[in-house]
Structures are given as C-alpha cells and as structure tokens.
Amino acid sequence: MNKKILITGGAGFIGSHLVDLLVKKKFTVTVIDNLSSGNLNNLKDSIKKINFLKIDLSNQKELEKKLKNKSFDYCVHLAALADIVPSITNPDRYFNSNVVGTFNLLQIMRNKNLKKLIYSASSSCYGIPKKYPTSEAAEINPEYPYAITKRIAEELIEHWGKVYKIPYVSLRFFNVYGPRSRTSGTYGAVFGVFLAQKIANKPFTVVGDGNQTRDFTYVSDIVNAIYKSLTSRISNRIINIGSGKTYSINYLVKLLGGKKVTIPKRPGEPKCTFANINLAKKLLKWKPQVSLEVGVKKVLQNIHYWNNAPLWSPSSIKKETKEWFKLLK
DSSP: OOOEEEEETTTSHHHHHHHHHHHHTTOEEEEEOOOSSOOGGGGTTTGGGSEEEOOOTTOHHHHHHHHTTOOOSEEEEOOOOOOSHHHHHOHHHHIIIIIIHHHHHHHHHTTTTOSEEEEEEEGGGGOSOSSSSBOTTSOOOOOSHHHHHHHHHHHHHHHHHHHSOOOEEEEEEOSEESTTOOOSSSOOOHHHHHHHHHHTTOOEEEETTSOOEEOOEEHHHHHHHHHHHHHSSOOSEEEEESOSOOEEHHHHHHHHOOOEEEEOOOTTOOSBOOBOOHHHHHHHOOOOOOOHHHHHHHHHHTGGGGTTSOOOOHHHHHHHTHHHHHHHO
C-alpha cells in the first residue's frame, strides 16, 4: 500500500514516538509542528528520514502554501494546546489552536483524497463521568476550555467525515505518560510535576487525599493504537484508548518513591478516570501491553529528560491555579 502520511504535532510527546515507529514501518513521513511545545530533539533518531515543516495550523495561508502541491494517503492529527490551567486563563489561544487549527487542516485534507485521518481526542470530554469504566456512549460534559476545544474539534472531524467523505478514527486518550512528555512552563500532567520534584528531592504535591485514581496509559500503547487504527479497515468511529485499569495517585507516589505533601482538591476534576476499552479490543484487535509498574520503571530510567522541567511547590501551584478555583468553584 502507499504510505505517505502527514503527522501534525510530530515533534511532540506522542507524535515523536509515532514518527519513530512509522519511519521503521517504511512510511514516507511529513511532520508539521510549530515547536511551541514540541522539540526537534525528540526527532533526533528520525529527522534525517522525514520531511519537517515548521507551520502553525492556525495560519491558514501558510498551511495552504506549504501543502498545496503535496499528496498524502493518511493524516494523524496530534497538534494541540494541552493542559487545564492555561486553557482557563487563555481560552482564546486554545480555541485558535485546537478548533481553528483543526478546521484549517480539514479544509486542506478535503482535497487530498485521504484513505484515513486519525484524531487524538481527549477523555476530558466526559468531564466527571457517572459510570466507570467509562464507555464511548457516556455523556459529553467538558468542565474546562481545553476539554471543550478538543471536543469541538472532534465534532468537526465527525462532520467533515459525513459531509466531505473523509474517513476518520477519533481516539480518546486517557492520561498518557512516558518519555518525552512535555516539560514546558505550564502547570500540567501529574507525571511531569512529580518527576521534576523527584529530581530535586522535593515532596510530591498530591491533590486532596491522593485516593483519586487515573487510567495511566503508556505512550507506546497509545502509538500502537494509532498504528492499528491506520492499518485497520475501521473508519468513522470514536474509540477509547486507555490502560483498562485505574490507579490511585498514592500508588503512583509509592512506585516513584518519595515523600508527599497535600494540596487542596480542585473543582471540575473527576475522582476517577477509567476507560472502557472493549471497543478498541474488538474493532482494532488492540490491547495495552505496559502495566503502570513497568511504565514507571521505564520513565525513571529516562528521568534525565525532566532535568529542566519547572519545579512546582504548593505555593507556586496555589498561585498558578488561582483562576481555576475562582471560576470553577
């Protein structure tokens, strides 16, 4: 089969791991990334074997100019702004990146005769679910701007699939972790926060009592799900991708090893995230391979990656999340 593929956000966390895999699978890879959170160092093993384009998806004219004469068989859309806190303080940036950027990409892909488009959706669209494990049929109830922008983009992809016949698979990821996860200045995912604290020999800042649980999913399992989606005959479906288990933050602290300090519980956060992955198993013949215990060991073996990550303390977190508590109370 022809294997020309466009990957947006390909210099980022998930994207760079996917690029490495697809290069090995002999795909002809083109990467788009504006490098706002991605890093070319993530692509050091593949950069000479791909076509890299520094483009911001929200810049429609530049996007059209750079892609006008290029053809693709597949597209994996990973580019997005992530994290809760900055989306609350700067919702305009998130809408422009996640919604307008997706719209611009879809408009161009309309004319590329794609075999399939894969979208990296977010389990945050479920908000605070009423049932666990949470299936794709659960109520959509985003709690903050990041979540709603990812969901709007997913709706655009569904609609363009229906009207303009772009085959798609939307994968709703649950709590992805692993090497190369973002280490920029915003207060974000628990692994990045904890690993910087471990390097500095500081206590882990645990929200609430630490009994809340998360469906931590290792990045290689996520990448394999994307690959399965690309190569399967399945299209026009929304599919959860998670570990199929849920682990407490206290258990994560135990695996990482270190002391902890508690900070206030935050509004709009679920007590649990826990994916029902029956559809992924059935349709994609996929199942997760990396347990949290093994995944944490892999992360600790690469802990140097977080040497320059921001170090968060209870006081700096309180200041950073002030608007969160004010607006989502």
